[in-house]
Amino acid sequence: NSLTCVWLHVCFFSPLLYVSGQFAIVKQCREKSTGLEFAAKFIKKRQSMASSRGVRREEIEREVDILQQIQHPNIVTLHDVYENRTDVVLILELVSGGELFDFLAQKESLSEEEATQFIKQILEGVNYLHARKIAHFDLKPENIMLLDKNVPLPRIKLIDFGLAHKIEAGVEFKNIFGTPEFVAPEIVNYEPLGLEADMWSIGVITYILLSGASPFLGETKQDTLRNISAINYEFDEEFFCHTSEPAKKFISQLLEKDKKKRLTIQDALNHPWIKVKLYFEPKKRERRQLKTKRLREYTIKSHSSMPPNNTYVNFERFAQVVEDIDQMESSFVSLAAAHDSLQEDIDAMVSIYNEKEAWYKEESEGVRHELSQIRYEFRKVEAFKRSLQDDMQVFSSSLGAVSSRYQERQNHFDALRTELSNELKWVQEVMVLIGNDQQVTGSWPDIYTFKSVFKEATLVSRVI
CATH class of the missing domain: 1.10.510.10 (Transferase(Phosphotransferase) domain 1)
Structure with a gap:
């Protein structure tokens, strides 16, 4: 842009349009410092890839590159090149x-x-x-x-x-x-x-x-x-x-x-x-x-x-269309072959699908029947569960009563055991006394009877 600004200060453009094209105009200009006249060709740049207005940058660069290689009496001479935001300007020999x-x-x-x-x-x-x-x-x-x-x-x-x-x-x-x-x-x-x-x-x-x-x-x-x-x-x-x-x-x-x-x-x-x-x-x-x-x-x-x-x-777009058509024709041949191959695959897949669908229907019927049986069994189990819960509640109540009675019996047995233990202790003391008396007197008429009773009492005490 700085070069463009300098150039605009050193050149004067004639208001008369020299040549006009689709994307370029040529105006006569004069270099102020020398007074030499030139032709300024303004080439409109394409602003985006999607746009069809203007010339692609690579095409402009190709034209400039070729003109820079040329120096002949029968060919227009390129003097200089400038660029601004919208145009590339070629300063050419004035013809x-x-x-x-x-x-x-x-x-x-x-x-x-x-x-x-x-x-x-x-x-x-x-x-x-x-x-x-x-x-x-x-x-x-x-x-x-x-x-x-x-x-x-x-x-x-x-x-x-x-x-x-x-x-x-x-x-x-x-x-x-x-x-x-x-x-x-x-x-x-x-x-x-x-x-x-x-x-x-x-x-x-x-x-x-x-x-x-x-x-x-x-x-x-x-x-x-x-x-x-x-x-x-x-x-x-x-x-x-x-x-x-x-x-x-x-x-x-x-x-x-x-x-x-x-x-x-x-x-x-x-x-x-x-x-x-x-x-x-x-x-x-x-x-x-x-x-x-x-x-x-x-x-x-x-x-x-x-x-x-x-x-x-618009020869550029027309050429692109022709090239695209040529590519499309070759693509259509490949596409036709791919279509035939794809059709065979589709037929095979349809056959497999039909088989799978028949199998699925059969399996679905079996699964549906099994699900019905499972639901029936589930309902039975649920009813049995509810019944069992009721029985468990009754059993729990009965178990509480039994536990209470058991505790009463246990207390009774503890009392009896204590009482019997005391009596047994007394009997043992009696037996000690009797033993001592026998050694002194020599006999006791019912000693054996008493011993038998003592053994039974001892056995009862152990059981308790």
Whole structure:
């Protein structure tokens, strides 16, 4: 942001809009310190991944990276890069001569020699790119500008590298982008792309430059793409009656569907129609003016078509949709196979489910019967429990009475034992006295009877 602020202080913007695009505008600006004029290209940044407005940052960085590698007389030069919150600003060489086709359409006449001079400049710029494995992918009249039209032979400048890509060996690159009227068949058919796509676009540009007619342009965009895919074009006698055979052959070798047979940039530069200056006998001036008139009509029509038939309003989203469809088709094949396998699994699971369901019903009936029996037995047990509790209460009451009677008997027995013990003690004392008396007198008439009674009394005492 600090760089942006400094830059805004050193540059002055013209209020006149220079070029406007879908997500970019170009304004003329002047550096205050030097007075040098430049073109400031404001590229609107995409603010979020979910948004479809603006250009993704990686695409902007790719364009800047490619422009920083380029330094050629026939290609616009990048002077500096700045960024603010919403835009990336490219400070480019000011190309003020306008579009090539607009310049040629204003001429009274156009010869093949003049045409080859401009085509050769285009080829030299493209040759510089292709030598560095850079494909422009958007060559069309709007991107072929003149540095200054007020000179005898204006210099061509190729601009707008928003779609340019560096082609890497072994890396397959596919996309659907560009302007349908000028794109190669491999773009329409979503095939791997390379430098050959630019050569096709040069063929279309040359065809229009010499005839004022577009070879593949249809009533609708779909018609245009179908014509390109079918290579549906011809050299109409009305448009090419005064065009040389080398020129038509040059165009035919560029509008070749087979990329391997299509002219390379070196082949095009070495083509006889480009290398040899052709001089023709004077033609009727009206014929030449007609050719220029048709070119003028073409440029007016292409500028005034709203919305243009030859522009992808959102080629990025369209390319993504095509890629998604391609992935979906392969996914559908896998999905169909998975569906068949899944159906077999489902059938097996349904069979198992049916068996389990029958078993469950059978088991459920058995369990239900067992539960009924258990409930019945439980109720019986509950009734028995209640009865037992009642009996226990009665028994507890009886046990209390028995315990009370037992205690009474125990007390009675204790009293008897005490009484008998006292009597026994007395008897023992008597027996001692009797023993002593026997020793003195010698006998006692009922001694044995008394001993018997004493033994019984002792036994009773032990029992007690």
